[in-house]
Each structure stands twice: as structure tokens, then as C-alpha cells.
Amino acid sequence: MRRAIPAILLTAVGYYLVWQYDPSPDTVTATDETTASPPPAVSTPSPSSGSTKTVQGSVESNEFGDLQVRVTFTDDRITAVQFVKLPRSGPSRQAAPTLVEETLQAQSARIDTVSGATQTSDSYVRSLQAAIDAKGA
Amino acid sequence: MPVNVVQQLMGFPISVDLRDGDRPDADRVFAWLREVDLRFSPFRIDSEVSRYPSVEPSDDLREVLALCDEYERRSGGAFRASLPGRSFDPSAIVKGWAVQRGALMLREADVTRFCVNAGGDVVTAGEPSPGQPWRVGIRHPDNAQQITAVLGIRDGAVATSAAYERGQHIYDGRTGLPAFGLLSVTVHASDLTTADATATAAFALGVDGPEWAAAQEGCLVYAVDTNYRVFRSPELPVVSG
Numbered sequence: 001m002r003r004a005i006p007a008i009l010l011t012a013v014g015y016y017l018v019w020q021y022d023p024s025p026d027t028v029t030a031t032d033e034t035t036a037s038p039p040p041a042v043s044t045p046s047p048s049s050g051s052t053k054t055v056q057g058s059v060e061s062n063e064f065g066d067l068q069v070r071v072t073f074t075d076d077r078i079t080a081v082q083f084v085k086l087p088r089s090g091p092s093r094q095a096a097p098t099l100v101e102e103t104l105q106a107q108s109a110r111i112d113t114v115s116g117a118t119q120t121s122d123s124y125v126r127s128l129q130a131a132i133d134a135k136g137a
Numbered sequence: 138m139p140v141n142v143v144q145q146l147m148g149f150p151i152s153v154d155l156r157d158g159d160r161p162d163a164d165r166v167f168a169w170l171r172e173v174d175l176r177f178s179p180f181r182i183d184s185e186v187s188r189y190p191s192v193e194p195s196d197d198l199r200e201v202l203a204l205c206d207e208y209e210r211r212s213g214g215a216f217r218a219s220l221p222g223r224s225f226d227p228s229a230i231v232k233g234w235a236v237q238r239g240a241l242m243l244r245e246a247d248v249t250r251f252c253v254n255a256g257g258d259v260v261t262a263g264e265p266s267p268g269q270p271w272r273v274g275i276r277h278p279d280n281a282q283q284i285t286a287v288l289g290i291r292d293g294a295v296a297t298s299a300a301y302e303r304g305q306h307i308y309d310g311r312t313g314l315p316a317f318g319l320l321s322v323t324v325h326a327s328d329l330t331t332a333d334a335t336a337t338a339a340f341a342l343g344v345d346g347p348e349w350a351a352a353q354e355g356c357l358v359y360a361v362d363t364n365y366r367v368f369r370s371p372e373l374p375v376v377s378g
Contacts, residue, residue, distance in 0.1 A: 072371075077375075078371055079371050079372060080371045080372065081371055098348065098351050098352070098370070099347055099348065099351055099358060099360075099368040099369055099370060099371075100368070100369060100370075100371050101366055101367065101368055102367045102369065103366075103367065104277075104278075104285055104361055104365045104366070104367050105285050105286065106277050106280065106283045106284075106285065107283065107284055107285070107287075108282075108283055108284070109272075109274070109284065109287050109377075110272060111272045111273065111274035111284065111287055112154075112252060112265055112271045112272045112273065113152075113154070113252050113254045113259055113261075113271065113272075113273055113274070114254070114257065114273070114274045114275075114276050114284065115254075115257055115258065115259050115273055115274070115275055115276065115288075115295040115296065115297045115323055116257040116275070116276030116281075116297050116299065116301075116302070116321075117257055117276075117297055117298065117299035117300070117301055117302040117303065117321065118149050118232070118256040118257055118258070118302060118303065123281060123302055124149070124150045124256075126281055126282075127276075127281045127282075128274065128276070128281065128282060128284070129150070129152065129254060129257075130150075132152075133141065133143045133150075133152050
């Protein structure tokens, strides 16, 4: 019983240290330019490229560091998302992909061909590509 | 004179749609793909692939072997042409490589406007009609009658890897088990060799596949995960209906 008290105390101290541990709070600046420009900054590059617009978001902070994005719009569509600032590690790093996420759509638009998994003859007969081929013949 | 021919080869339908070529142009592509089937099928005991490595590989087989090694290395072993307990099967690489060479044959014959679809893997050139790109639909993972997005492509390739047609046939070489995490992954690149190999390796990688594929040079991605979430490259040339 006498030995249990220091053991519990040490365990408590250990838990406290782990709880307080901050893996790496420093931030990486992803690009060489624009480190602390007052956001949001909007710039329209070459007029020849149509209605392309680049917008820089504000610097957002969380416990892992600072995060800032730059988004390129072509007309009303997002065509690029770049990270100006990104924390060195921690969950926000995992949640910082280069791909954009969207919901799955089901449509029947006009198409010339279909890309899908390698078909079997059976499913081909039922598929869209068969209809397109039949129409083109 | 437009030509549209469909033939069943290598176990799947191949359609050759030529807007400015002739029937002999399409026939040459089919002859080449028939030759590939004879030489590279792992299901024919006398094929080059079945006899490898006991017989010295041809230049073509060397090219395929180098591609297999390259994508095995790039995917950290998730893509593998030689799985434990299975015979050597480079089919995943052979398909894209062979159809891409077929497209090259068309270009060399001065065919400038075509679309070849080999069982869901697509390579295109030029425009089907003036000012219009080829409209390549990406199949909905649950419904063969519907598409989830349309890509507008002139000179390029689109390949899709998924389990909805042939079941769990793609294995994760790192575990030896069927790949999981994705319903389908589509890759757009300038050539079908790259698009097909990258799509297959990305599917084998599972949840990490889409980001990995997007990091491959010249590759754009459209992936649907098992939670029906879509992840796509922002630069992907999506056109509206």
C-alpha cells in the first residue's frame, strides 16, 4: 500500500506530461511569397485567361498552427486550391488534401463514350457504351 | 468517312470510333490487339507471358516488365504483377499499353479524330465535331445506366479501375488481400499507358490511392470512396451536361 502511493503519483505526472505534450506547434510557410498579407487579397491575373480569379483566404489558427489557402476560380468553378500556410503536423495536415471533395451525382448527360471498370460481355450488353455503339453504327 | 467498329477481344468489348479514318485503319488496330491477346494472355499456355521467365522476353515484353516494376516501386508495392501463390499476370499494365500503341498506329496513319474505348478505358484524339471535345462520361459506381461526371477531352486518355464489374479482382500487393476503400477511381492523363497503370495502382492502394494518383506527374483524378464521397483534382476538365 505504501508503494502504491508514489506509483499512482508518478502515473498521474506521466499522464499530465503526455496530456500537455504539443507535437510541433510551428508552422510551415508553403510558398516563398505572401507570408502575412492582410487577407483576403483578390487578384485578377492576365486578362487573356478569361474570368480567372485568385482569392487568398484569411490566416486561420488552430492548436497545431496557422493555415491559409489560396483558391483559383475560373468562372464560377474552383479550379485550384493551394496552401499558403500549413501546420507542420497534426490532424489538420491529414485534412489538407490536394483534391476537392464533392457529392456523388447521377446524371444522364449527352456523351460520346463511357469510362468504367473493365466490362464483361454480359454487362456490356446492358451498358451505355453498347447504346452509343449501336447508335453510331 | 466515319467508321465505328466493335469487336470482342481479350475478354472485353473494344470500340474504335474514327471520324476521319477508314475501315482498314480500324482493322489494323484490331489485328494488333488480337496479336497482343495471343502473346500476352496469362490464360494461354503458349503465350510469352506464360512462358516467362523460362523463355527470353521480347522487346515488347521487356517494356511491359519495366512498366510493372515502375508502378510497383511508385505504389510502394500495392500494385504487383506477381502475387504470392499466383502466376505472373501483367494484364493490368498490358491493356493500357497495348491500346495506347493502337492509338499511335492510328496517328501514324494520319487519323486525327478518333476515340478508342477498350472495355471502359478510353483514348481520344482531336474533336468529334468542330470546336467540341470528346465527351467522356464516368460511369456511376452503382448504376451502369448512369454517369457521375462528364470530362471534355481532345488528345488524352481516361482509365477507370473499380470492383463493380468483375468483383474483387484487384489485390493490394502489400497485404495480398483484395483492395478496399474505393468504389472506383478514374485517372485522366495524356496517354492510356499512364492513365491505366495509375488507376489500377490507385485502386490497389485503397483510401490513399486518390491522393497518390494526384501526385503522379500529369495525372488528374476522380475517385469515389466506399462512403460515396467524391475526391477530384480541381483541374479535371469537367464539363456540364
